[in-house]
Amino acid sequence: MAKSPKSPKKSTSKSAKTPKSSSPKDLTDRLVPGAPGTETPTVEEATSPRDPLPPADDQGQPAPVSPTGGEAGDLQQQSAYLTTAQGVRLRDTDHSLKAGPRGPVLLQDHHLREKIQHFDHERIPERVVHARGAAAHGTFESNGKASKLTRAAFLQAGATTPVFVRFSTVAGSRGSSDTVRDVRGFATKFYTTEGNYDLVGNNIPVFFIQDAIKFPDLVHSVKPHPAREIPQAQSAHDTFWDFVSLHTEAQAMVMWHMSDRTIPRSLRMIEGFGVHTFRLINEAGETSLVKFHWKPRLGVHSMVWEEALLTNGLDPDFHRRDLADAIEAGAHPEWDLGVQVFADTEDQMFEGIDLLDPTKFIPEELAPVEIIGTMTLNANPTNYFAETEQVAFHPGHLVPGIDVTNDPLLQGRLFSYLDTQLTRLGGSNFTQIPINRPHAPVNDMFRDGFNQQAVHAGNAPYRPNSVDGGCPFKAGDAGAFIDVPQAVEGQMVRENPASFADHYSQARLFYRSMSPVEQEHIIGAYTFELAKCYEDNIKIRQLQSLAEIDADLCAEVAAGLGLDAPKPQLDHNATSEPSTSAAVSQIGETCPVDGRQVGILVDADTDPGSITALVTALDEAGTVPVIVAPTGGKLGGTLPIQRSYATAASIEFDAVVVVGSGKPGPDDGKARDARVWQGAHTIDPRIETLLDQVWRHAKAIAVATGREDVLREAGIDPGAPGVLVSDPDSLADDLLALMGGHRVWERFA
Numbered sequence: 001m002a003k004s005p006k007s008p009k010k011s012t013s014k015s016a017k018t019p020k021s022s023s024p025k026d027l028t029d030r031l032v033p034g035a036p037g038t039e040t041p042t043v044e045e046a047t048s049p050r051d052p053l054p055p056a057d058d059q060g061q062p063a064p065v066s067p068t069g070g071e072a073g074d075l076q077q078q079s080a081y082l083t084t085a086q087g088v089r090l091r092d093t094d095h096s097l098k099a100g101p102r103g104p105v106l107l108q109d110h111h112l113r114e115k116i117q118h119f120d121h122e123r124i125p126e127r128v129v130h131a132r133g134a135a136a137h138g139t140f141e142s143n144g145k146a147s148k149l150t151r152a153a154f155l156q157a158g159a160t161t162p163v164f165v166r167f168s169t170v171a172g173s174r175g176s177s178d179t180v181r182d183v184r185g186f187a188t189k190f191y192t193t194e195g196n197y198d199l200v201g202n203n204i205p206v207f208f209i210q211d212a213i214k215f216p217d218l219v220h221s222v223k224p225h226p227a228r229e230i231p232q233a234q235s236a237h238d239t240f241w242d243f244v245s246l247h248t249e250a251q252a253m254v255m256w257h258m259s260d261r262t263i264p265r266s267l268r269m270i271e272g273f274g275v276h277t278f279r280l281i282n283e284a285g286e287t288s289l290v291k292f293h294w295k296p297r298l299g300v301h302s303m304v305w306e307e308a309l310l311t312n313g314l315d316p317d318f319h320r321r322d323l324a325d326a327i328e329a330g331a332h333p334e335w336d337l338g339v340q341v342f343a344d345t346e347d348q349m350f351e352g353i354d355l356l357d358p359t360k361f362i363p364e365e366l367a368p369v370e371i372i373g374t375m376t377l378n379a380n381p382t383n384y385f386a387e388t389e390q391v392a393f394h395p396g397h398l399v400p401g402i403d404v405t406n407d408p409l410l411q412g413r414l415f416s417y418l419d420t421q422l423t424r425l426g427g428s429n430f431t432q433i434p435i436n437r438p439h440a441p442v443n444d445m446f447r448d449g450f451n452q453q454a455v456h457a458g459n460a461p462y463r464p465n466s467v468d469g470g471c472p473f474k475a476g477d478a479g480a481f482i483d484v485p486q487a488v489e490g491q492m493v494r495e496n497p498a499s500f501a502d503h504y505s506q507a508r509l510f511y512r513s514m515s516p517v518e519q520e521h522i523i524g525a526y527t528f529e530l531a532k533c534y535e536d537n538i539k540i541r542q543l544q545s546l547a548e549i550d551a552d553l554c555a556e557v558a559a560g561l562g563l564d565a566p567k568p569q570l571d572h573n574a575t576s577e578p579s580t581s582a583a584v585s586q587i588g589e590t591c592p593v594d595g596r597q598v599g600i601l602v603d604a605d606t607d608p609g610s611i612t613a614l615v616t617a618l619d620e621a622g623t624v625p626v627i628v629a630p631t632g633g634k635l636g637g638t639l640p641i642q643r644s645y646a647t648a649a650s651i652e653f654d655a656v657v658v659v660g661s662g663k664p665g666p667d668d669g670k671a672r673d674a675r676v677w678q679g680a681h682t683i684d685p686r687i688e689t690l691l692d693q694v695w696r697h698a699k700a701i702a703v704a705t706g707r708e709d710v711l712r713e714a715g716i717d718p719g720a721p722g723v724l725v726s727d728p729d730s731l732a733d734d735l736l737a738l739m740g741g742h743r744v745w746e747r748f749a
Helices: 110-120 212-222 238-246 248-257 305-314 318-328 384-389 408-424 428-432 505-512 516-531 536-549 551-561 612-620 685-696 708-713 732-740
Strands: 133-142 160-169 184-192 195-202 278-281 287-296 334-343 370-379 597-601 624-629 655-658 700-704 723-726
Touching (some): 133 184, 133 318, 133 384, 195 287, 212 238, 238 248, 238 536, 305 516, 305 685, 318 370, 408 428, 505 536, 516 536, 516 551, 536 551, 597 612, 597 685, 612 732, 655 732, 685 700, 685 708, 700 708, 700 732, 723 732
Parallel strands (some): 597 624, 597 655, 700 723
Antiparallel strands (some): 133 160, 133 370, 184 195, 278 287, 287 334, 334 370
């Protein structure tokens, strides 16, 4: 075996040979190998903070290269040539090494083994909940108004902090659809100068259960039935309704779940809530209790149920695509971060509402939301798996000035969110994955473990120590996280406080705060979901809960199920809560239209010049005009067509403008498309269906003067609410105004 040439020995200050001299050798300077540190320890414990000691002179470290062989920090692939994982260039990756062209594959094929081995392990366990997600990078800028409440550096005036936000559905698997009826996760990682802070919330301010010990049971109930692994990403089945009708603390959250909040139009248009009550600590050590709110600048908007069902089939990635496309187009979504502030009293109550009960929210009429900063999402992930899939959130990732409370659901999450990463991300070093790395210096004394990427120096990962110069030192009050001293007393019991016993008043408040059309949607959602249950007794039990909430709601749902409406069995005393809260309704505001899509229906004879002013005005307003024509190509040979009659779908558009005649496309009467192959048509059946759906889904419709017959053929009255008739050059302003209200609910008044 050939010997490789020896490398020259490294010369160091401790080991370098000195020239021979005639004077006696000073044995006190003689190097004796094996010293545990690079400096001689002191007798007394070191108390003056200093940087960690450098490695010893005889020690080397791995070269500071990236995982792909580039410079440190350059994480993308490097070579122009195909290589192995070891960086060896390859001349072929399409053929296994065989004993002759028709012979067996040889075990020595190291490239085959490496390639297959890595492929076999490309998938990691998906999240048990929140498996399907979409994410974006951005920044958060504080306005300083929270400085009186907290010492947290990222909430001081003028502080700008990088963030990574992950939105998600809860119940479905990673491969499920985007627009299912479900709660949406809204998790934000702030990369602050004091360490990472995670605000891990939802788009609904309450939760199904009051104690984390029920969380496995809740999730088991909403997941697919174990026997058949169906239904996927749905709550419309027996086990979910069995659970929530027996655990009546869930009724408030179920009411939100049955509302339009769980079928959002866009992830850019969802509100976010921290759900729990948190404690803030200011520089003077004073404490306040707060609830966090994310308020979208685009407003809070939803789909209608039929639209959500159509979207699941036509574009199951609708929300992911919408978020990514908007960011790419420069329509960067923004949210204002706000807090409701409460006195940190001993009883931790506010207006009769227990602040530690996660099934309760505080109406904004009782405690207004004070805006403390703004978040802008301005960059899409480079790699879904590396970022969106591997990001790890945890409510216990706190920074100085923010702490948790004794909310029993939050207390359980403090364990669960950390524990789940051990299996999902391969061990306790998940914090070293690039997307999870803090943007602050780390010296945690943690060592080794799977996927360790740091190269720790020194021999004393404990403290106090004298071997490593005393480092790391305790921070004391120098920017350290300090647990707020609190008196804790009481007997060990498994029970809830009496203040947790009210399970119906907030469900009633929410329902009665809805507009008539929103109430109709809630009635329809309950009726649909319960009708999907097999067991009548489960339906009857849930109807009893609805009777405790609102008699009219119960009666309407019972009629839809063909069952009798029960009478309430409980005496519901009046509370100090307002009878309604306008803040929870989604209808009535005028909002920006950034990133919304407008379908412009033309035909082969449409003059591009006739729609130039319309397209320009819509584009300048921040919307996305989409040309829909009988076929692809360019309109008049100049204007690109984005959709054909065969590919356009109503779910893509927030409004539609009819400019063309709507006459059938060239594939009319042909079996290649079942929508058009049979019968004689005045207008293309696909356009007729598109307009009919846009009408039913309460979207704005505009039609060029002289094209009203296209609407009439689709069964739409040109004089109906939300229908504009005008010259295309003058349509834009009125159309944009209609779109600012999201939908034309007056159609159903």
